Amino acid sequence: MTAFTVKPLFSIVVLTLTLVVATFLISSPSPFSQFSLSPTSPSRKFDIWSVRRLVEWRPCKWWLDGDLTALPAKNNGYIRVDCYGGLNQMRRDFCDGVGIARLLNATLVLPKFEVAAYWNESSGFADVFDVDYFIQQMDGYVKVVKDLPPEIASREPFRVDTSKRKGQFDYIESVLPSLLEHHYISITPAMSQRRDRYPLYAKAALCQACYNALRLTKVLEEKGAELLQAIPKPFLSLHLRFEPDMVAYSQCQYPSLSPASLESVDAVRGDRKPWTGEMATIWRNRGKCPLTPSETAFILQALSLPTNTNIYLAAGDGLMEIEGLTSIYTNVFTKSSLLSGEDFTSMHGNTKAALDYYVSINSDSYIATYFGNMDKMVAAMRAFNRMSKTVFLSRRAFAEFTSQGLKGKELMEALWKAHADDFGTGRGYALPDCFCEFKL
Numbered sequence: 110m111t112a113f114t115v116k117p118l119f120s121i122v123v124l125t126l127t128l129v130v131a132t133f134l135i136s137s138p139s140p141f142s143q144f145s146l147s148p149t150s151p152s153r154k155f156d157i158w159s160v161r162r163l164v165e166w167r168p169c170k171w172w173l174d175g176d177l178t179a180l181p182a183k184n185n186g187y188i189r190v191d192c193y194g195g196l197n198q199m200r201r202d203f204c205d206g207v208g209i210a211r212l213l214n215a216t217l218v219l220p221k222f223e224v225a226a227y228w229n230e231s232s233g234f235a236d237v238f239d240v241d242y243f244i245q246q247m248d249g250y251v252k253v254v255k256d257l258p259p260e261i262a263s264r265e266p267f268r269v270d271t272s273k274r275k276g277q278f279d280y281i282e283s284v285l286p287s288l289l290e291h292h293y294i295s296i297t298p299a300m301s302q303r304r305d306r307y308p309l310y311a312k313a314a315l316c317q318a319c320y321n322a323l324r325l326t327k328v329l330e331e332k333g334a335e336l337l338q339a340i341p342k343p344f345l346s347l348h349l350r351f352e353p354d355m356v357a358y359s360q361c362q363y364p365s366l367s368p369a370s371l372e373s374v375d376a377v378r379g380d381r382k383p384w385t386g387e388m389a390t391i392w393r394n395r396g397k398c399p400l401t402p403s404e405t406a407f408i409l410q411a412l413s414l415p416t417n418t419n420i421y422l423a424a425g426d427g428l429m430e431i432e433g434l435t436s437i438y439t440n441v442f443t444k445s446s447l448l449s450g451e452d453f454t455s456m457h458g459n460t461k462a463a464l465d466y467y468v469s470i471n472s473d474s475y476i477a478t479y480f481g482n483m484d485k486m487v488a489a490m491r492a493f494n495r496m497s498k499t500v501f502l503s504r505r506a507f508a509e510f511t512s513q514g515l516k517g518k519e520l521m522e523a524l525w526k527a528h529a530d531d532f533g534t535g536r537g538y539a540l541p542d543c544f545c546e547f548k549l
């Protein structure tokens with residue numbers, strides 16, 4: 110998918126590197142974090158992607174080449190995973206559920222994808238993901254059926270509510286008895302679980318399900334390919350989050366927002382009052398505050414990404430203050446600017462999220478301003494496909510440096526250092542259990 114896009118980017122990088130810089134890159138034992146801006150040039154001749162990496166994340170050996178423990182001849186029952194929230198949150202929970210099903214030696218029924226109110230649609234699992242491909246890819250990892258055996262087909266599953274369990278708990282202790290008793294249960298995986306106790310075959314089932322068995326339906330893949338083709342190459346996919354609800358939720362203060370933006374944040378604030386005084390600074394310095402589009406543009410410049418970079422905006426509707434980005438980075442493309450109006454208006458939330466995901470796992474580079482479910486999923490898939498140009502902007506670094514009073518060029522320099530170190534050492538984005546650090 111990306112072979113044709115890599116080449117132009119590579120040649121641009123090569124063109125912009127001066128011989129001196131190239132020599133320095135090769136000869137320096139630790140090339141990142143050592144450069145300083147010359148006072149006359151506003152930015153480096155090379156960007157964050159040319160920083161030498163010392164490690165990268167790759168799928169763990171025990172998952173990809175591990176010997177699979179044979180599935181038991183008889184199962185302990187059937188499990189349906191019920192998923193809620195946004196597309197990538199549902200996917201995360203479903204992956205957990207696959208691990209749990211294997212742990213309990215249950216056969217998996219196709220999951221229920223519930224949609225949160227804001228999707229305003231009813232797109233199920235089979236509308237998003239290729240079911241036959243999933244079943245085929247899970248062969249040997251866990252048993253999956255499309256249809257239940259006749260004796261339980263007419264029943265609704267017994268719902269095991271794991272969300273109310275407090276603290277870390279063990280599925281074998283707390284869920285297996287219900288499975289054995291009812292023979293068909295539904296679960297929504299809890300966030301806190303003793304995954305550390307999983308045998309490797311259960312972890313491998315989770316990893317395989319999440320990163321090597323979920324492929325978008327043909328219809329969605331075609332739509333995604335159409336969108337991908339329309340984006341000028343090479344391009345950066347930027348996942349920018351700055352919507353009123355998430356800003357309200359963050360409890361951060363943004364005194365410089367426009368009155369209109371402040372009004373839309375206040376409208377959804379509810380009783381979540383923003384922190385004030387010293388607490389506001391502590392909160393911000395912990396990296397709790399979403400980056401505004403203009404802060405994002407500033408950091409992108411600090412990473413020496415030229416302002417004529419082609420940027421695909423992987424973002425939902427309702428971004429505030431987007432001019433803060435588009436007034437500096439002028440080649441910004443959105444779904445609605447690339448797909449015909451007819452396509453766009455008939456498209457549901459899940460579909461739009463699926464397209465952003467598709468473009469982002471196929472883009473030359475990916476930068477996220479947040480660390481949400483989509484970002485984790487995209488970063489993992491890019492690591493799986495050995496696409497290394499992935500960066501998470503550091504809200505914490507930005508807050509700390511600005512609270513120290515750094516500005517302008519000094520601030521840019523500090524931000525470059527922090528991000529170049531994270532990128533070079535792989536610290537910038539820790540991936541889930543399925544991925545292991547690999548020294549380069």
Ligand SMILES: *[C@@H]1O[C@H](CO)[C@@H](O)[C@H](O)[C@H]1NC(C)=O
Nearest residue numbers: 178179180181185212213214
């Ligand atoms: C599940 O099956 C494995 C073999 O695949 C076996 O070692 C394990 O004890 C079984 N666990 C349960 C909970 O039945």
Ligand SMILES: *[C@@H]1O[C@H](CO)[C@@H](O)[C@H](O)[C@H]1NC(C)=O
Nearest residue numbers: 226227228229230231457458
């Ligand atoms: C949800 O869908 C209904 C029916 O298609 C439509 O009338 C309504 O405006 C939609 N609401 C939102 C928030 O999109």
